[in-house]
Amino acid sequence: MxxxxxxxxxxxxxxxxxxxxxxxxxxxxxxxxxxxxxxxxxxxxxxxxxxxxxxxQKNFSIDTNFYPLGSCTMKYNPRACNSLALLPGFAGRHPLGPVSHGQGFLQCMYELQEMLKAVTGMVGVSLTPMAGAQGELSGVAMIRAYHVAHGESERDEIIVPDAAHGTNPATATMCGCVVREVPTNGEGDIDQAALKAVVGPKTAGIMLTNPSTLGVFERDIITVERIVRGAGGLLYYDGANLNAICGKVRPGDMGFDVIHMNLHKTFSTPHGGGGPGSGAIGVGERLLPYMPIPIVTAKEADGKTIYDWLTEHDMPQSIGRLSGFMGNAGVLLRAYVYMRMVGRDGMRRIAEYATLNANYLQARLRDAGFELAYPNRRASHEFIITLKHEAKELQLTAMDVAKALLDRNYHAPTTYFPLLVPECLLIEPTETESKETLDNFVAAMVEIAREARENGTSFKEAPYKMPVRRLDDVKAARQLDLKYRPEDA
Amino acid sequence: MPFIPHTKEDTEEMLKTIGAPDLDALFDEIPANLIIDSLDNVPVGLSEMEITRLMHRRAAQDGAPQCFIGAGAYEHHVPQAVWDVATRGEFYSAYTPYQAEASQGTLQTIYEYQTMITELTGLDVSNASLYDGASGLAEAALMAVRGNRKNKSGRILLAPGVNPRYEQVALAIAGSQGITFDRLPMDRATGNATATLDDDEAPVAVVIQQPSFLGTLEEADRLTDWAHACGAFVIAVVNPTSLALLKAPGHWGEKGADIAIGEGQPLGIPLSSGGPYFGFMTCKQQQVRQMPGRIVGRTTDLNDETGFTLTLQAREQHIRRTKATSNICTNQGLMVTAATIYMSLLGYDGLRKVALRSQQNTTRLVAGLTAIDGIERLFDGPHFHEAALRFDRPVAPVLEALAAQDILGGYDLAASMPELDNAVLVCATETKMDADIDAYVAAMAHIFAKETRRSA
Structure with missing residues (x-):
C-alpha cells in the first residue's frame, strides 16, 4: 500500500x-x-x-543494507558528524551574520580548506560548489577564464574520455565548450594515439577521472599530462573516485590544475536520498585567481587570528558566485568533523582498505565464475563485472541480477554504467564493510547465477520481497503522473 | 582505525585471496614516484569525545544573537519532528533512488513534495528540487531560452526587486551560454518595477520576484501580462511562506507565470550559514520536458499496485550527456524530505499563521524603528515580513554597535544596492517575541540618541 x-x-x-x-x-x-x-x-x-x-522503512540505506553502488562511495556516515553540525550555534547562524558572530564556524571552514589542500596537493580550495556537478562547472569555467585572460579565447574544446560520467560532457556544454571524446583502450587506459590526434590549438583542457569509472588507475597519467599540457591545455581532475587514492596519491602531484571533490563520497557526508552533495574544488597556481567566491581567509591582528571572507573585492578575476551564500555549509561541517576524526593516518587507511575490499571482492567473484571487464588489472576501490554471457545464454541480464539482489537484502551495484561495457555491474564495497558482508554478497551472487543456470529460474519478475514489484518505467514516462490530484482518485 | 572493521586476520586472509603480499602491493599500478609518505598538514585523528568538545566550544563561540536579518534566508521555528524523522538512517544514508523498488520511501516523499509545491505555486509540475534558490534562477533562465520558441535573443530582464545575489549566480552559471541579464527601472517611491522596454530588443524572459528582495509587493498581474505581450516567458521568484497569503504565480495576470522558482529554506531548513538549502522549481505542463533535475512519477508494478519511480530521465546528463537539459545530477533530497514533513505538520493554516505572525512582527518592528528620529521607511506600499529602511547616517557602524549587544540588526544594502544610500533591510519572523522586538527598538533608539548627542 x-x-x-x-x-x-x-x-x-x-x-x-x-x-x-x-x-x-x-x-x-x-x-x-x-x-x-x-x-x-x-x-x-x-x-x-x-x-x-x-x-x-521502505528505503534501502547504508544504515540498513550493504549498498555497493559503484562510483557513489556508499560508506558509513558517522553519527557524530550529523549531530555536531546541527549544534544550535551552527544550525542557527544566519549566512549574512557578521564575522564577529561566526568565528567558530569560519575557523572550521578555514581548517577544512587547509586539510583538503593537504590531501589533494592543491594550493587553493573553494568550498562553495554545492555538488560534484557544480564543482565541475566551476572547474571548466575557471579553465575558460584562464584561457580568455591569456588571450586564447579560441580554446573552447574540452576532451572527455568515453568512460566519463555524464556530468562531464553536460558540464562542458553548460560552459559553452565543445566536447571532444577520446576512446579507452582494451586495458582501460586512455588511447594515447587518439588523444594526440584531438589535442591542438583549440584545446581548453581535459576532464579526467583517475582512477577512472572503469575502476582502474590511468597508468600513463604523466604522459597524458604531457600531451595535454604540450598542446596548451589544462587538466581537470574529477574527484568522484578520490576515495581510492586518498592519502596515497595526490592529484596535485599528478599535474592537475583543478580538482573537484565529492565530499559526500570520500568524506562521508550523507547522500540523503539524492543530496545534498558538496563539490569543493582545489586548484593549482595557474587557476588561483579564478576560484569561485566566497573563500575563508585568516588574518593576524593583535596576536589573534581573525577569520574573514574573501569576496569579489579581493578576487576580481573570480568566476563569481555559485550559490546564494557559501554553498552547503552544513555539509562542509560534517566533512570537517569526519576528517578530524579520521586524521592524518586514517586518510591513508581509507584508500588502503577501500582498495583491499574491492580487490578481494573482485577476486572472489572471478573465482566464482563471473567475468571481469578488466581481468588483468588491479581494481581500484571499485571494479566491473560483465554479464554478457549470462545475458546471452541464460537471459540473465544485469538488470535481473540487480533486482534479484534486492530480494536478498543487498542494494544493487551500479548497472549499465559505464556505457562501454555491456551488461555491466560496477561494484564499490567501500572500506567500512566487513569481510563477512563481502563473503555473504558473493554467496548471494553465486546463488542467483546458479538458480538461473541449474534451475532455469527467471528473474525477469524480480523483485518479489520489496514494497513493490518491478515498476513500469515506460508507463511512468508515457502517462505522466507527477502529483496527486484528488479529482483523479 | 575509525570506521574500518578489519581485524589483522581479516586483512591477511583477504590479501592471500587476492595474491598480494601487502596493502602497498595493491597500488603497484600507480607510478611509484607519485605515492606519498605522509600528510603532515592533516592533524592527527581525534576521538569522538575530543571532536565533540571542540565543536561544542566553536558553536558556543558564535553565540546565540537575536537575528533580524532576512535577505534571502529566514529564521523560522522548525518543529522537532522534522529533523528527528528526516535524519533517520533510512532517509539520511540512502542515495538517489536508482533502484526504485528499494527506494519507495524517498520516491513517495518526493512525489508528495512535488504535489505540495505545485499546490503552493499554482503551477502544473514540479521537479525533485535544485541546489538553492539562486542557482534555480540560472536553471530557469536556461529553461526559458530552451522553451521560448518565439524569441531566441537570450536577453533576460529582471525586475529591480530581484535579489542581486541571484543575478550574480545566474550570470556565473549561465553567462557562458550567451544569456544576458538587464534590469527594469525601479519606481523610487514604491520600489517596484516600471514596465518599459528601453530599446527594441524583446526579452526571452522577465523575472519577477514577489515579495521583492526589498520586501515590497510587485504588481505581479500587470507585469506578467506586459511580459507575455512582449513574447517573453515569466519566471517568478517566490518565497514559499509568503504563498500562504499572496497570489500564487500560476495565477498571475491573464495566463500566469510560466516558471516559478525560489529558495525552499523557509520550509523547515535551519539557517546553517547558508546551506544546505534547496531550490524549488515548478512550471506549466507544456514545459515539463525542458525541466532540469530529477522528476518522480507514479506508475504501477507487475501486480498493478501503485509505486513511484524516477521518470523523464531522457532529459538528464547520464543519458543525454552533451545534450542534457542541465549538468545537475543530485537534487537536495534530504532537505526536500524535511520540507515535506514541515509542510505536512503545518498544513496551509499553519503556514498562514507563520506568514501572518511574521508579517505582524515586522510591522511592529518597522513602527518602532521609524519612530526613532533619523530612521524612515524607504518605500511606500505594502511589504511582506521584511522592510527596507533608510538611516540618516552610514549603516555599518550602527549594525556593529547592535552586534556588540548580540543583536543582528539587519542586512546592510550598501554592498549590493549602493544606489539606495544608507539603506538596511530588517526582518522579524514569527520566532520573535514582542519583548525581543521592543529590546531591539530600545537598543537602536539608544544608539541613535547617543550619536545624535555626540554630533550636536
Missing part, C-alpha cells in the same frame, strides 16, 4: 503545536492576495511522524 499523506488528511485536523498564535489578517489590496486554498495535508503530528517513519 502506498497511501499518500493527502489521503490521510481530514479537513480541519491540525498539528496544533506547530503554529504560532493566530493574528489579524493583512490589509493588502485584493488583487495581490491568494484566493484559492492550496491543498496541503491536514494531519496530526502523530500521523505525520508515523507516515514518514513508515515511508523511511
Amino acid at each position: 502506498s497511501t499518500l499523506i493527502f489521503e490521510k488528511s481530514r479537513q480541519g485536523r491540525r498539528a496544533f503545536a506547530q503554529a504560532p498564535a493566530a493574528m489579524a489578517d493583512v490589509d493588502w489590496p485584493e488583487h495581490l492576495l491568494r484566493q484559492d486554498r492550496p491543498r496541503l495535508p491536514e494531519a496530526s503530528e502523530l500521523q505525520v511522524v508515523r507516515h514518514y517513519t513508515r515511508l523511511s
Whole structure:
C-alpha cells in the first residue's frame, strides 16, 4: 500500500503545536492576495511522524543494507558528524551574520580548506560548489577564464574520455565548450594515439577521472599530462573516485590544475536520498585567481587570528558566485568533523582498505565464475563485472541480477554504467564493510547465477520481497503522473 | 582505525585471496614516484569525545544573537519532528533512488513534495528540487531560452526587486551560454518595477520576484501580462511562506507565470550559514520536458499496485550527456524530505499563521524603528515580513554597535544596492517575541540618541 499523506488528511485536523498564535489578517489590496486554498495535508503530528517513519522503512540505506553502488562511495556516515553540525550555534547562524558572530564556524571552514589542500596537493580550495556537478562547472569555467585572460579565447574544446560520467560532457556544454571524446583502450587506459590526434590549438583542457569509472588507475597519467599540457591545455581532475587514492596519491602531484571533490563520497557526508552533495574544488597556481567566491581567509591582528571572507573585492578575476551564500555549509561541517576524526593516518587507511575490499571482492567473484571487464588489472576501490554471457545464454541480464539482489537484502551495484561495457555491474564495497558482508554478497551472487543456470529460474519478475514489484518505467514516462490530484482518485 | 572493521586476520586472509603480499602491493599500478609518505598538514585523528568538545566550544563561540536579518534566508521555528524523522538512517544514508523498488520511501516523499509545491505555486509540475534558490534562477533562465520558441535573443530582464545575489549566480552559471541579464527601472517611491522596454530588443524572459528582495509587493498581474505581450516567458521568484497569503504565480495576470522558482529554506531548513538549502522549481505542463533535475512519477508494478519511480530521465546528463537539459545530477533530497514533513505538520493554516505572525512582527518592528528620529521607511506600499529602511547616517557602524549587544540588526544594502544610500533591510519572523522586538527598538533608539548627542 502506498497511501499518500493527502489521503490521510481530514479537513480541519491540525498539528496544533506547530503554529504560532493566530493574528489579524493583512490589509493588502485584493488583487495581490491568494484566493484559492492550496491543498496541503491536514494531519496530526502523530500521523505525520508515523507516515514518514513508515515511508523511511521502505528505503534501502547504508544504515540498513550493504549498498555497493559503484562510483557513489556508499560508506558509513558517522553519527557524530550529523549531530555536531546541527549544534544550535551552527544550525542557527544566519549566512549574512557578521564575522564577529561566526568565528567558530569560519575557523572550521578555514581548517577544512587547509586539510583538503593537504590531501589533494592543491594550493587553493573553494568550498562553495554545492555538488560534484557544480564543482565541475566551476572547474571548466575557471579553465575558460584562464584561457580568455591569456588571450586564447579560441580554446573552447574540452576532451572527455568515453568512460566519463555524464556530468562531464553536460558540464562542458553548460560552459559553452565543445566536447571532444577520446576512446579507452582494451586495458582501460586512455588511447594515447587518439588523444594526440584531438589535442591542438583549440584545446581548453581535459576532464579526467583517475582512477577512472572503469575502476582502474590511468597508468600513463604523466604522459597524458604531457600531451595535454604540450598542446596548451589544462587538466581537470574529477574527484568522484578520490576515495581510492586518498592519502596515497595526490592529484596535485599528478599535474592537475583543478580538482573537484565529492565530499559526500570520500568524506562521508550523507547522500540523503539524492543530496545534498558538496563539490569543493582545489586548484593549482595557474587557476588561483579564478576560484569561485566566497573563500575563508585568516588574518593576524593583535596576536589573534581573525577569520574573514574573501569576496569579489579581493578576487576580481573570480568566476563569481555559485550559490546564494557559501554553498552547503552544513555539509562542509560534517566533512570537517569526519576528517578530524579520521586524521592524518586514517586518510591513508581509507584508500588502503577501500582498495583491499574491492580487490578481494573482485577476486572472489572471478573465482566464482563471473567475468571481469578488466581481468588483468588491479581494481581500484571499485571494479566491473560483465554479464554478457549470462545475458546471452541464460537471459540473465544485469538488470535481473540487480533486482534479484534486492530480494536478498543487498542494494544493487551500479548497472549499465559505464556505457562501454555491456551488461555491466560496477561494484564499490567501500572500506567500512566487513569481510563477512563481502563473503555473504558473493554467496548471494553465486546463488542467483546458479538458480538461473541449474534451475532455469527467471528473474525477469524480480523483485518479489520489496514494497513493490518491478515498476513500469515506460508507463511512468508515457502517462505522466507527477502529483496527486484528488479529482483523479 | 575509525570506521574500518578489519581485524589483522581479516586483512591477511583477504590479501592471500587476492595474491598480494601487502596493502602497498595493491597500488603497484600507480607510478611509484607519485605515492606519498605522509600528510603532515592533516592533524592527527581525534576521538569522538575530543571532536565533540571542540565543536561544542566553536558553536558556543558564535553565540546565540537575536537575528533580524532576512535577505534571502529566514529564521523560522522548525518543529522537532522534522529533523528527528528526516535524519533517520533510512532517509539520511540512502542515495538517489536508482533502484526504485528499494527506494519507495524517498520516491513517495518526493512525489508528495512535488504535489505540495505545485499546490503552493499554482503551477502544473514540479521537479525533485535544485541546489538553492539562486542557482534555480540560472536553471530557469536556461529553461526559458530552451522553451521560448518565439524569441531566441537570450536577453533576460529582471525586475529591480530581484535579489542581486541571484543575478550574480545566474550570470556565473549561465553567462557562458550567451544569456544576458538587464534590469527594469525601479519606481523610487514604491520600489517596484516600471514596465518599459528601453530599446527594441524583446526579452526571452522577465523575472519577477514577489515579495521583492526589498520586501515590497510587485504588481505581479500587470507585469506578467506586459511580459507575455512582449513574447517573453515569466519566471517568478517566490518565497514559499509568503504563498500562504499572496497570489500564487500560476495565477498571475491573464495566463500566469510560466516558471516559478525560489529558495525552499523557509520550509523547515535551519539557517546553517547558508546551506544546505534547496531550490524549488515548478512550471506549466507544456514545459515539463525542458525541466532540469530529477522528476518522480507514479506508475504501477507487475501486480498493478501503485509505486513511484524516477521518470523523464531522457532529459538528464547520464543519458543525454552533451545534450542534457542541465549538468545537475543530485537534487537536495534530504532537505526536500524535511520540507515535506514541515509542510505536512503545518498544513496551509499553519503556514498562514507563520506568514501572518511574521508579517505582524515586522510591522511592529518597522513602527518602532521609524519612530526613532533619523530612521524612515524607504518605500511606500505594502511589504511582506521584511522592510527596507533608510538611516540618516552610514549603516555599518550602527549594525556593529547592535552586534556588540548580540543583536543582528539587519542586512546592510550598501554592498549590493549602493544606489539606495544608507539603506538596511530588517526582518522579524514569527520566532520573535514582542519583548525581543521592543529590546531591539530600545537598543537602536539608544544608539541613535547617543550619536545624535555626540554630533550636536
